Amino acid sequence: MANNIYIRGVGTIPYGIHYKQSHLLAYDAIYKALEDADMSINEIDAVVCSTLEWFYTGEFQRHFPSILSSILKKRVPIIRVPAACSGGGVALCTAKDLCLSGGFNNVLVVGVEKLHGNTKNSECITNEFMMAAESVWEQQEGLNFPAGNALIAQAYLKEFPDTTMDDLALISLKNHENAYLNENAFFYNKKIEIEQIKSSPIVCSPLRLFDCSISVDGAAACIITKDKTDIKIIGSAYQTDYLPPFERDRITTWDASLGASEDAYKQAKLSPDDIDIAEVHDAFTIVELIAYEDLGFCKKGDGARMIRDGVVKIDGKLPVNTSGGLKAKGHPVSATGIGQIYELVKQLRKEAGDRQVSKAKIALAQNIGGAGGSVAVHILKKIGG
Amino acid sequence: MANNIYIRGVGTIPYGIHYKQSHLLAYDAIYKALEDADMSINEIDAVVCSTLEWFYTGEFQRHFPSILSSILKKRVPIIRVPAACSGGGVALCTAKDLCLSGGFNNVLVVGVEKLHGNTKNSECITNEFMMAAESVWEQQEGLNFPAGNALIAQAYLKEFPDTTMDDLALISLKNHENAYLNENAFFYNKKIEIEQIKSSPIVCSPLRLFDCSISVDGAAACIITKDKTDIKIIGSAYQTDYLPPFERDRITTWDASLGASEDAYKQAKLSPDDIDIAEVHDAFTIVELIAYEDLGFCKKGDGARMIRDGVVKIDGKLPVNTSGGLKAKGHPVSATGIGQIYELVKQLRKEAGDRQVSKAKIALAQNIGGAGGSVAVHILKKIGG
Numbered sequence: 010m011a012n013n014i015y016i017r018g019v020g021t022i023p024y025g026i027h028y029k030q031s032h033l034l035a036y037d038a039i040y041k042a043l044e045d046a047d048m049s050i051n052e053i054d055a056v057v058c059s060t061l062e063w064f065y066t067g068e069f070q071r072h073f074p075s076i077l078s079s080i081l082k083k084r085v086p087i088i089r090v091p092a093a094c095s096g097g098g099v100a101l102c103t104a105k106d107l108c109l110s111g112g113f114n115n116v117l118v119v120g121v122e123k124l125h126g127n128t129k130n131s132e133c134i135t136n137e138f139m140m141a142a143e144s145v146w147e148q149q150e151g152l153n154f155p156a157g158n159a160l161i162a163q164a165y166l167k168e169f170p171d172t173t174m175d176d177l178a179l180i181s182l183k184n185h186e187n188a189y190l191n192e193n194a195f196f197y198n199k200k201i202e203i204e205q206i207k208s209s210p211i212v213c214s215p216l217r218l219f220d221c222s223i224s225v226d227g228a229a230a231c232i233i234t235k236d237k238t239d240i241k242i243i244g245s246a247y248q249t250d251y252l253p254p255f256e257r258d259r260i261t262t263w264d265a266s267l268g269a270s271e272d273a274y275k276q277a278k279l280s281p282d283d284i285d286i287a288e289v290h291d292a293f294t295i296v297e298l299i300a301y302e303d304l305g306f307c308k309k310g311d312g313a314r315m316i317r318d319g320v321v322k323i324d325g326k327l328p329v330n331t332s333g334g335l336k337a338k339g340h341p342v343s344a345t346g347i348g349q350i351y352e353l354v355k356q357l358r359k360e361a362g363d364r365q366v367s368k369a370k371i372a373l374a375q376n377i378g379g380a381g382g383s384v385a386v387h388i389l390k391k392i393g394g
Numbered sequence: 395m396a397n398n399i400y401i402r403g404v405g406t407i408p409y410g411i412h413y414k415q416s417h418l419l420a421y422d423a424i425y426k427a428l429e430d431a432d433m434s435i436n437e438i439d440a441v442v443c444s445t446l447e448w449f450y451t452g453e454f455q456r457h458f459p460s461i462l463s464s465i466l467k468k469r470v471p472i473i474r475v476p477a478a479c480s481g482g483g484v485a486l487c488t489a490k491d492l493c494l495s496g497g498f499n500n501v502l503v504v505g506v507e508k509l510h511g512n513t514k515n516s517e518c519i520t521n522e523f524m525m526a527a528e529s530v531w532e533q534q535e536g537l538n539f540p541a542g543n544a545l546i547a548q549a550y551l552k553e554f555p556d557t558t559m560d561d562l563a564l565i566s567l568k569n570h571e572n573a574y575l576n577e578n579a580f581f582y583n584k585k586i587e588i589e590q591i592k593s594s595p596i597v598c599s600p601l602r603l604f605d606c607s608i609s610v611d612g613a614a615a616c617i618i619t620k621d622k623t624d625i626k627i628i629g630s631a632y633q634t635d636y637l638p639p640f641e642r643d644r645i646t647t648w649d650a651s652l653g654a655s656e657d658a659y660k661q662a663k664l665s666p667d668d669i670d671i672a673e674v675h676d677a678f679t680i681v682e683l684i685a686y687e688d689l690g691f692c693k694k695g696d697g698a699r700m701i702r703d704g705v706v707k708i709d710g711k712l713p714v715n716t717s718g719g720l721k722a723k724g725h726p727v728s729a730t731g732i733g734q735i736y737e738l739v740k741q742l743r744k745e746a747g748d749r750q751v752s753k754a755k756i757a758l759a760q761n762i763g764g765a766g767g768s769v770a771v772h773i774l775k776k777i778g779g
Contacts, residue, residue: 056634061456062447062525069533071446071525072478075637075767079528084653087634087768088488090473093457103473103488110494140447140456143464148454249441249472252460268469382460383472 012245012276014105015238016231016389017115018046019351023193024227024339030068031060031123031228032076038228038344039081039119046232053232054113056087057104059096059120059343065133066126077119086113093141094292095247096120097229097346098376098385102247104233114235120344121228134224141379143253154292155221157254157380159213162295165261166215169310174215176313177294178206181219181336183322184291188333190364193348195225195339220294222334227341229348237392240354243371244273244388254380263381266303270375273386274305277371281305284327284388285369286356288349290377291334300375301329304386328366331356346376346385357391397630397661399490400623401616401774402500403431404736408578409612409724415453416445416508416613417461423613423729424466424504431617438617439498441472442489444481444505444728450518451511462504471498478526479677480632480763481505482614482731483770487632489618499620505729506613519609526764528638539677540606542639542765544598547680550646551600554695559600561698562679563591566604566721568707569676573718575749580610580724605679607719612726614733622777625739628756629658629773639765648766651688655760658771659690662756666690669712669773670754671741673734675762676719685760686714689771713751716741731761731770742776
């Protein structure tokens with residue numbers, strides 16, 4: 010499939026704790042993207058948005074497209090595509106298909122999540138997150154996402170005993186070092202030392218607190234278009250897999266990640282070697298390690314070498330999560346996938362300030378929902394100088 | 395935009411109270427559609443589904459695409475597009491765009507809603523429905539959907555004093571007469587008399603119980619394809635409008651309904667006079683009356699004549715809601731829009747049994763979310779004899 014779809018503008022709000030309602034957070038990101046694109050809202054033909062319906066935050070809104078219509082004063086098709094933590098990536102994928110369908114020229118894509126609300130009860134948030142897991146053997150048994158990913162880490166460490174928790178700590182450290190430089194990151198300007206990471210409390214063995222990403226409020230937006238710009242979407246794929254990991258043949262490789270990335274590479278006519286920079290879905294450090302392998306950046310079992318040898322550091326051959334990733338920039342669920350695109354566009358345009366990488370023409374974003382139940386992969390190319 | 399997209403198969407389950415979980419209801423409708431299409435699940439390239447996330451039903455599932463992957467054993471893109479009560483129509487519209495984008499040949503579309511669950515508390519269901527309304531002036535003030543539509547009915551009756559509640563009762567009666575003949579309707583084989591309707595309890599003045607649709611569990615599916623079949627989608631449009639009616643210039647005409655139908659007629663190169671049969675979104679009888687006008691079947695203010703003169707009856711010139719409509723077939727929220735397509739395909743193919751209309755080549759479906767916040771309109775054409 011020939012993709013002649015481009016990105017014209019990107020916008021984000023700083024990730025953190027916000028006191029506005031989610032549609033107002035979305036509004037702020039949307040207007041930053043419009044400003045970046047030098048466009049008026051009147052030029053937008055359709056909107057694809059992603060957000061979940063949290064109950065305990067007290068917003069009680071499940072007709073989000075119509076709320077966007079109200080605040081944007083736009084009567085156009087506005088489609089909502091929630092997909093657990095992969096909502097942002099799925100929104101971009103869907104928006105690209107709307108453009109390719111021939112019906113729309115400029116499509117606004119926005120992801121937003123407001124997690125912190127009326128409740129002070131963190132158990133509520135945990136229960137809500139668990140709604141993205143299987144109901145009987147996972148939810149009822151208390152296998153929340155830290156626990157599920159701990160099992161995956163245990164399986165990985167058993168299968169590849171050369172890899173240790175120290176390697177995962179290095180991934181966490183790298184992402185904190187990057188977030189230190191990112192003014193939109195939750196951990197911006199906060200110095201985290203390796204000993205802090207290694208001595209942080211065990212959440213679910215072997216994962217410690219600093220192996221887990223941080224859930225934050227956030228919003229990010231981008232505008233895609235059929236008009237040529239300097240950023241082209243050369244690969245865009247989404248694959249859904251079985252819901253619970255226990256239904257799959259293996260848990261140390263995520264098939265939807267393999268499937269979506271193979272499809273995206275094929276569209277781009279590129280191989281993993283051609284990728285200059287990537288944002289991957291480090292909901293837990295083990296997930297980033299597996300991403301190196303599933304995306305073809307190294308052989309299966311060699312993930313730890315990527316971090317030990319500094320390949321994925323900001324000055325390495327293939328910088329990964331220069332934004333700070335979900336770990337340290339933060340993970341506002343449905344906004345995360347669009348936030349990755351924001352970072353990559355800024356890097357490709359050489360607008361990434363203190364965290365600018367030295368050369369990057371081809372960029373990849375991987376956005377995961379659940380424990381590999383949904384994966385979206387996008388490949389972007391900088392056109393011209 | 396040239397639409398060369400066809401419908402190959404349709405399936406539904408009977409609407410009512412079901413004791414299976416929502417993904418199993420979806421499964422049943424999907425396999426009926428596959429059987430109708432004489433296809434294997436292996437031939438499906440992508441799935442677009444629509445369902446909400448009800449909390450009080452006790453399902454606690456917000457990663458529905460991945461659940462479908464599990465039960466269908468399909469690793470393909472599965473996208474979820476909830477849109478309050480218009481979810482089914484929006485799913486079909488999105489699926490059509492996926493087909494037109496060039497990436498997919500056969501797309502399965504499924505809408506499902508499970509409203510009756512662990513709770514016996516009808517207040518819970520009312521609160522959940524209200525999440526599709528505006529939060530401060532509507533939800534907080536208790537303006538639920540019966541109340542909101544009662545205000546619309548009051549405004550209409552004031553603007554067009556020739557129209558009376560007796561006219562709305564005739565709409566209710568017609569839909570019950572049709573549902574009497576529909577084995578998939580909640581009110582199948584149940585005789586409802588006009589006096590029962592007129593003497594039913596006031597829910598919110600002027601609307602009585604029999605002016606309101608019935609919320610039920612249900613699922614419906616269809617398969618759309620680029621391969622030519624006997625049912626072509628010649629118009630497919632979706633428009634979003636401001637969330638609360640009070641933000642709009644007028645409430646007795648729904649702008650998103652005007653916008654979506656104008657777009658669909660333009661695509662089909664047809665006028666309202668060309669429509670032979672329609673399924674419209676009669677969440678309340680007043681909504682069906684306004685639909686006659688907004689869809690161009692009659693002039694503004696003349697809606698009552700359509701029912702008084704029998705035009706919209708099953709043996710009239712333009713039968714409307716031969717299925718029984720939301721009123722009497724039932725309204726399983728996200729399934730409703732696909733259920734309308736099921737009815738129209740059956741009618742166009744002359745497979746509608748006791749409720750078969752005498753001639754129908756061109757059919758229209760109108761599916762509304764909220765009080766006009768989202769509207770999808772589809773026009774289908776029977777190809778050949």
